[in-house]
Amino acid sequence: MTDLHYLRLLSRSYPTALSASAEIINLNAICCLPKGTEYFFSDLHGEYDAFSYLLSSASGIIRDKIEDLFSRSVSVKEREELAMLIYSPADTLARFRGDLDDEAYDNWCRIAIYRLVQVCKVVSSKYTRSKVRKKIPPNFSYVIDELLHADTEENKERYYEEIICSIVTTGTSEAFIIQFCSLIRECSVDMLHILGDIFDRGPHADRILDELRRFHDVDIQWGNHDITWIGAYLGNQTCVASVLRRGVSYNNFDQLEDGYGINLRPLSMFAAEVYRDDPCERFAPHILDENEFDPVDAALASKMHKAMFIMEMKLEGQLLRRHPEYGLEDRVLLSHIDFSAGTLELDGRTYPLLDRSFPTVDPADPLKLSEEEQELMDRLTASFQHSNLLGKHIRFLLSHGGMYKVVNGNLLYHGCIPMTADGAFESISLDGKYLSGRAYLDALDAKVRAAFYAPAGSMERESAVDLCWYLWMGPKSPLFGKSKIAAFERYFIAEPETHVEIYNPYYTQVQQRAVCEMILREFGLDPAHSHIVNGHVPVKEREGESPIRGDGLLFVIDGGISKAYQRQTGFGGYTLIYNSHHLALAQHKPYSQIKDNPRNSAPSVRIVETVPKRVLVGDTDTGAKLREQISCLQDLLTAYREGVIKEQNE
Ligand SMILES: O=P(O)(O)OC[C@H]1O[C@](O)(COP(=O)(O)O)[C@@H](O)[C@@H]1O
Numbered sequence: 307m308t309d310l311h312y313l314r315l316l317s318r319s320y321p322t323a324l325s326a327s328a329e330i331i332n333l334n335a336i337c338c339l340p341k342g343t344e345y346f347f348s349d350l351h352g353e354y355d356a357f358s359y360l361l362s363s364a365s366g367i368i369r370d371k372i373e374d375l376f377s378r379s380v381s382v383k384e385r386e387e388l389a390m391l392i393y394s395p396a397d398t399l400a401r402f403r404g405d406l407d408d409e410a411y412d413n414w415c416r417i418a419i420y421r422l423v424q425v426c427k428v429v430s431s432k433y434t435r436s437k438v439r440k441k442i443p444p445n446f447s448y449v450i451d452e453l454l455h456a457d458t459e460e461n462k463e464r465y466y467e468e469i470i471c472s473i474v475t476t477g478t479s480e481a482f483i484i485q486f487c488s489l490i491r492e493c494s495v496d497m498l499h500i501l502g503d504i505f506d507r508g509p510h511a512d513r514i515l516d517e518l519r520r521f522h523d524v525d526i527q528w529g530n531h532d533i534t535w536i537g538a539y540l541g542n543q544t545c546v547a548s549v550l551r552r553g554v555s556y557n558n559f560d561q562l563e564d565g566y567g568i569n570l571r572p573l574s575m576f577a578a579e580v581y582r583d584d585p586c587e588r589f590a591p592h593i594l595d596e597n598e599f600d601p602v603d604a605a606l607a608s609k610m611h612k613a614m615f616i617m618e619m620k621l622e623g624q625l626l627r628r629h630p631e632y633g634l635e636d637r638v639l640l641s642h643i644d645f646s647a648g649t650l651e652l653d654g655r656t657y658p659l660l661d662r663s664f665p666t667v668d669p670a671d672p673l674k675l676s677e678e679e680q681e682l683m684d685r686l687t688a689s690f691q692h693s694n695l696l697g698k699h700i701r702f703l704l705s706h707g708g709m710y711k712v713v714n715g716n717l718l719y720h721g722c723i724p725m726t727a728d729g730a731f732e733s734i735s736l737d738g739k740y741l742s743g744r745a746y747l748d749a750l751d752a753k754v755r756a757a758f759y760a761p762a763g764s765m766e767r768e769s770a771v772d773l774c775w776y777l778w779m780g781p782k783s784p785l786f787g788k789s790k791i792a793a794f795e796r797y798f799i800a801e802p803e804t805h806v807e808i809y810n811p812y813y814t815q816v817q818q819r820a821v822c823e824m825i826l827r828e829f830g831l832d833p834a835h836s837h838i839v840n841g842h843v844p845v846k847e848r849e850g851e852s853p854i855r856g857d858g859l860l861f862v863i864d865g866g867i868s869k870a871y872q873r874q875t876g877f878g879g880y881t882l883i884y885n886s887h888h889l890a891l892a893q894h895k896p897y898s899q900i901k902d903n904p905r906n907s908a909p910s911v912r913i914v915e916t917v918p919k920r921v922l923v924g925d926t927d928t929g930a931k932l933r934e935q936i937s938c939l940q941d942l943l944t945a946y947r948e949g950v951i952k953e954q955n956e
């Protein structure tokens with residue numbers, strides 16, 4: 307029986323038995339609708355254009371609806387055009403406006419509106435009218451609502467035609483079509499799940515986060531890259547150096563300077579001065595995309611890259627010394643260098659360094675930042691902490707994100723659940739307590755939140771902020787799950803054996819069904835009806851790897867949306883779709899190919915599991931919440947009937 311105090315509060319919203327009964331009927335009806343479509347992405351790595359396209363095309367869902375509706379009545383070319391119109395209405399309209407005379411263009415718009423109405427009816431049929439109404443842009447709410455429902459009623463056909471005609475004759479067809487297409491796209495995807503690594507490498511994580519913030523229902527599982535940005539925003543200088551080094555190395559100047567307003571001029575001046583005669587050859591930036599706003603010459607970027615990396619190594623060493631409990635003393639690499647011989651001692655062997663110029667390092671105290679370096683780091687850190695937009699994005703990662711998520715029977719996380727070689731959850735010491743599996747992830751999640759909310763200057767906060775860095779590259783970090791980041795080795799040492807990063811045993815263990823079952827049970831899920839969705843490690847299908855592991859229980863959906871990884875994976879990334887009929891894995895072409903040839907953009911989609919009977923809202927997490935509400939409302943009804951609570955009839 308629901309608590310009486312709660313029932314009294316509920317009676318304010320449902321003041322009569324009739325209003326409570328009406329809501330019960332309403333909620334029961336919602337439970338019988340098919341579940342909405344969930345759409346999963348991972349490892350977006352700043353590739354805004356690719357993400358935006360994949361989101362708006364909904365991995366072919368919209369295209370399929372167009373086929374179902376029009377394959378017999380409309381030509382292939384026009385069906386393709388209709389899909390393009392829905393994905394990017396402004397561009398498509400501009401193209402047709404340029405190609406057609408006024409009359410033909412108006413006619414084209416009229417036909418397009420008719421067809422959009424049909425598509426919208428199908429994609430919105432899973433939702434209650436009220437839910438669809440809430441998504442309709444306010445300017446056209448009445449008209450769209452009428453169009454979606456009018457023609458089904460007898461005698462309304464003329465009325466319906468009249469609406470479309472007047473949209474065209476009043477010159478509002480373009481604005482109307484753009485809004486209508488946006489409604490169709492919104493209805494095609496009910497929930498968006500992002501499995502981490504939004505940041506780094508590609509040009510515009512800032513734009514991705516802006517788009518995610520506009521989306522109606524989104525959750526994020528933090529990736530190792532995201533967590534360093536969180537640490538940087540919180541003022542951790544090791545994280546600041548780490549994200550800036552990567553930003554410079556991938557030529558992300560537009561995002562840093564124009565997007566987040568981080569002034570890199572002091573860094574460029576410092577680097578130009580300190581490395582004046584050093585070409586910094588090992589630090590040439592990757593140029594995947596030309597900058598729109600902040601073109602930087604590659605020679606200067608190489609110097610900035612090296613300057614940042616040396617500061618990163620010093621700060622990393624200092625942080626590791628502050629935290630002996632991380633057990634990473636052997637990664638304080640600057641203290642293992644013999645500067646006069648130009649060698650590094652690593653795992654008991656001595657390696658010659660490929661670059662021996664360290665003008666800012668004092669061999670007697672290699673972890674100490676020079677005065678100029680410290681001043682520079684303070685300025686850069688202040689820029690991160692004062693960036694208004696970055697603040698919004700990081701707070702969004704906090705409010706919508708976490709270490710993992712359990713949703714509608716699926717378990718989502720970026721990296722791994724640390725394991726031992728014999729397939730047990732590894733027990734790891736955190737703040738003096740040994741934890742494993744879910745409890746370990748929960749404790750880490752709570753610590754990341756403490757990094758925001760613990761009192762400024764407190765030990766609790768400092769240790770939590772440093773942990774954000776550990777989560778980036780600690781061997782026991784579930785977001786990372788590898789023995790080390792071999793960045794120093796790749797820059798400075800030729801021998802390839804030093805570049806190897808060893809994966810946590812998790813990655814081999816999850817090939818076995820029993821291990822995936824164990825993980826699912828650990829998170830309270832029944833392996834008969836649930837799956838794990840994982841990102842982080844690019845799947846090299848070209849080399850015979852499969853994204854499906856654990857006998858169909860686990861999907862790895864990092865397929866290289868990141869341009870930097872497409873050469874390895876051989877394609878443009880995966881997305882996963884879970885609708886009321888099935889789970890499907892879509893494999894996409896690289897966005898550069900889609901852009902050049904949008905007509906040939908369809909992903910290859912494999913249905914990886916079909917559900918025995920259509921999944922309804924009642925079968926989902928929302929359904930469970932609705933049932934709880936129904937039960938409370940039933941108790942309220944009883945309370946009214948028994949006079950425990952009085953109805954408030956007007
Ligand atoms: O190819 P890059 O950009 O130098 O990055 C390589 C580094 O990125 C990592 O793979 C981590 O990034 P991911 O989480 O995207 O895999 C490291 O293990 C590796 O050292």
Ligand SMILES: [Mn+2]
Pocket residue numbers: 503529530531720785842843
């Ligand atoms: Mn990752």
